Amino acid sequence: MGKAGRFACIFVPMALTIASLLCLILVASGQLNKSNKVQRDLYFFKANTSEFVDNPRAKELLNNLNLDNNLLNALQNAQDKGNIKDFYTVGLWSYCEGDQDSDGKETITYCSERKNNFWFNPVDVWQLSNASSKAIFAKDGKMEKTLEVYHKVAGWMFSAYMIAIALTAAEFLVGIAAIFSRWGSLLTTIVSTAQSIFVFAAAITSTAIYSSMVGVFESALKPYNIHASLGKNMLTVVWLAVAFSTASGFFWTISICCCSGQSPHKKVSVEKTPYTYERVASPYLGASAGGAQQGHAMGTLPTPAHGTSGNTYEPFRHERV
Structure with a gap:
């Protein structure tokens, strides 16, 4: 087949590796820049509080319902102080908040500083910092438990994404050696296997934990017109990274036993x-x-x-x- 054939054989897994790396970089860039539309639309989790804040009859309607007055009063106080915005979007490093106009158009007004092992804590973000306000969430055992698990898992999830990005970059660099020999393909396959494990682990962890967060917000805060949803764009990019990673590992494995790079018509004297x-x-x-x-x-x-x-x-x- 020759060197040209060997290069063509390596091109497919190399292109898939680059695609996986680009997806992971997009995941890491979500919510880092409020001026960039692509980054604004990439978030794992979104809390929509616009109905509670903007509806002029919200307080009257909520007061007439048989709800926890302590939680209602805490949210109303946070609203009066301007601590509750219309929406919150959560990324890997930080979160962003903003306002929504009467036509439903959203404008991000603030993004938090980038932080390692970041997790979104509504008690701190809404400044429900006194003991009674924190105790409100403790009344709902599921809410408290989910936030605790989220806090603990967030560090592992962040590390998994960072390791996956590093291994993907290493896979690309080591993959250059695979152009010249099957030993290079073997080494690249080992790196690719480790990368696929971390990408999949990060994807399944983030999907599971933020799905739980949506369920908790909907069950505990929906009566107060606060809703939550998953970021479809972000999760699509995450699982595309998994697909590209798995496919690249498959083709790297094939390149070990195929496409030797030696010409079958080479004369031996x-x-x-x-x-x-x-x-x-x-x-x-x-x-x-x-x-x-x-x-x-x-x-x-x-x-x-x-x-x-x-x-x-x-x-x-x-x-x-």
């Missing part, structure tokens, strides 16, 4: 060793093999002729080193 006999023509017995055999049988040695090599043997002719 064998050099003559010194002091070997050559067939030469005989002017007495002819150039046939039979004549040569007859001459040796009679005990006669043919005189070397000034000709080209033929079919008889010249015992005393050799190559000098």
Whole structure:
């Protein structure tokens, strides 16, 4: 197949590796820049509080319902102080908040600082910092438990994404060596396997934990017109990264046993060793093999002729080193 064929064989997994890396970079860039539309639309989780904040009859309607007055009062106080915005979107490093106009158009007004092992805590974000407000969420055991699990898992999830990005970059660099040998393909396959494990683990963790967050918000805060939803764009990019990663690992494995890079039409030349006999023509017995055999049988040695090599043997002719 040759080097050109080897390069073509490596091109597919290399392209899939680059695609996986780009997806992971997009995941990490979500909610880092409020001015970039692509980054604004990439979030794992969204809390919509616009109905509670903007509806002029919200307080009256909520007061008439048989709800937890402590939680209602805490949310109303946070609203009066301007601590509750219309929406919140959560990314890997930070969250963003903003306002929504009467036409439903959303405008991000603030994004938090980038932070390792970030997790979204509504108690702190809404500044429900007094003991009674924190105790409100403790009344709903599921709400408290989910937030605790989210807090603990957020660190692992963040690390998994960072390791996946690093391994994907390493996979691309090591993959260059795979162009030249199957040993390079083997090493790249090992790196790709580790990368796929971390990408899948990060994807399943983020999907599970934020799905739980949506369920808790909907059950505990929906009566107060606060809703939650998953970021479809972000999860689509995350699982595309998983798909590209898995496919690249498959093709890296194939490249170990296929596409050797050696040309099947390569000619192999064998050099003559010194002091070997050559067939030469005989002017007495002819150039046939039979004549040569007859001459040796009679005990006669043919005189070397000034000709080209033929079919008889010249015992005393050799190559000098």
